[in-house]
């Protein structure tokens with residue numbers, strides 16, 4: 001049992017914290033808006049070669065948290081999930097479509113779809129990879145994320161396997177996005193702590209007011225809880241755990257269930273933490289000039305791109321209480 | 333991170349689970365709710381018979397904080413009460429740590445045999461969160477101490493064999509330095525126990541100390557060292573002895589009811605159930621982390637505060653959601669025909685409010701986290 005990062009992971013985290021602090025400061029993040037992608041930063045990240053087949057989901061989650069802390073304008077999570085499947089399909093950015101292609105053969109609002117060279121997703125009964133020229137732009141959106149619609153038919157198309165293979169890709173995406181959202185939440189708390197100790201009102205730092213303190217004090221437990229859950233999910237994926245879900249005993253080892261849980265929880269925590277942090281910035285929190293608004297928008301955007309949380313919760317409920325449909329007909 | 337329990341702990345957990353299942357019977361539950369005494373003597377004895385209480389006492393048994401967490405988490409998840417046994421085990425650990433030979437010889441075996449309970453006399457009618465302001469006095473008279481005062485919320489005093497009583501021995505010293513912890517048999521003349529009934533059926537007590545005379549052998553730890561003894565107790569507790577997963581039996585009761593009633597097919601119901609399952613799991617992971625920190629030689633005091641905040645607030649949220657979801661049937665109590673989840677939803681809705689109050693209120697925990705974890709300046713209050 002070890003409920004903290006290993007020493008290797010701490011080193012990994014330190015290295016990426018230093019890297020993103022130097023290379024993905026707020027000025028870079030702002031410069032990349034509204035597209036939300038910085039190609040020169042991407043090349044530096046790519047050059048660090050963390051994608052190799054040996055990269056565990058756990059280690060990638062450590063890096064994803066750091067990328068989230070610096071809201072780095074690069075498709076780290078998407079490429080980490082998709083690139084292992086396109087070995088030999090050529091270089092460039094890879095991503096996944098979170099939803100199956102629609103009747104017109106279009107993947108809608110693909111994360112990193114504006115910049116990815118290869119998109120992997122479900123089209124009918126197949127999991128396919130399509131290489132085509134990225135549009136380089138997409139619809140303006142809340143998170144300044146490089147979203148775009150992509151065709152599942154036009155381009156160099158390779159069938160990778162049955163559509164069911166998408167489940168594990170989605171689970172990895174959820175876990176790494178959860179880790180990024182933990183990073184968003186933890187940096188938002190740090191921004192709040194810095195601000196409330198500097199800003200003075202009534203002759204004292206606003207951080208000495210109990211109402212302000214109490215508004216922040218429940219965040220560290222939520223953030224730690226979200227991180228623990230994300231890493232439990234990552235570990236379950238890496239081990240190919242046995243799929244146990246025993247709600248009565250509160251024992252859950254199933255990678256898909258844990259990934260959904262981590263994703264929903266981290267989304268809530270990031271929304272809550274950014275909300276509190278923005279609020280305690282007062283009017284400046286609402287100003288474009290202050291960084292917290294960048295975090296506030298991403299906390300929501302990164303979580304909602306998958307769809308409404310209720311749908312995710314219902315999928316989870318199907319896993320936990322599978323016989324429900326028949327219970328309805330059982331005549332009460 | 334590695335969340336896996338060792339095979340030994342898994343085997344231990346199975347053992348605990350088996351014993352709890354055999355003794356957490358409908359009859360035991362009925363007696364608890366009838367008497368308001370939330371303790372299960374037959375479970376305590378059965379655990380003792382297998383040596384599991386001795387094993388759990390900090391500093392005495394072979395068990396580590398991981399086992400301590402597993403023991404109380406299993407009892408709690410089954411829906412069986414944890415506090416009475418938890419306090420006894422914790423205080424036995426304190427006595428083992430700072431007690432004199434006679435205290436160790438008498439109290440420790442009484443607890444490890446599953447027979448004796450101990451109550452905590454800290455809070456007073458006028459003193460709760462600001463404990464160092466307490467006014468119960470212990471005055472030297474020859475080679476005895478004479479104790480006078482009143483304590484409030486002395487849970488289990490009506491069943492306990494001893495009370496650990498925090499009293500002021502030196503009013504001239506700074507507030508928390510003039511306090512001494514006493515370990516006093518409950519049958520000592522001058523102690524009176526009056527019941528205090530609570531909205532959740534559970535009985536606690538007001539206790540009164542009227543010229544209670546005890547010798548130096550009843551001092552636990554050092555004279556004027558009571559605050560330190562209390563922190564030893566807290567450091568043994570570490571937030572791993574129950575109280576962080578009350579949502580697990582609540583969810584189980586509610587899901588079973590939803591299945592029986594056909595409500596389980598409703599998306600709104602399923603969504604809430606899934607949310608509570610997530611919160612329950614996060615609460616468990618946070619508790620497991622405290623146990624792991626303690627087992628690795630750390631003191632997870634602040635982590636315990638964070639866990640308590642999260643666990644108590646999510647339990648309250650769950651019990652409110654479930655009661656609303658159950659509608660009018662969610663108002664019906666245990667054993668009432670037609671009660672949603674056999675009345676457990678109503679019971680938890682009545683019980684959950686206390687969890688943000690006792691064992692350190694939400695606000696006190698937030699003060700600690702703000703000052704000692706977030707590093708914010710001492711608050712203007």
Ligand SMILES: Cc1cc2nc3c(=O)[nH]c(=O)nc-3n(C[C@H](O)[C@H](O)[C@H](O)COP(=O)(O)OP(=O)(O)OC[C@H]3O[C@@H](n4cnc5c(N)ncnc54)[C@H](O)[C@@H]3O)c2cc1C
Nearest residue numbers: 452453454455459460461485486487689690691692693695
């Ligand atoms: C069922 C039950 C069982 C208990 N069992 C025991 C027991 O066995 N032994 C024992 O010694 N005690 C026991 N307690 C007492 C418990 O520990 C206290 O209730 C608790 O510490 C709070 O103290 P109080 O009730 O006096 O509330 P107060 O301290 O009066 O607090 C009232 C309100 O004011 C808030 N408040 C107080 N100070 C501050 C501050 N500085 N900043 C912000 N807000 C503040 C509190 O958070 C709370 O909401 C029990 C209580 C209950 C209800």
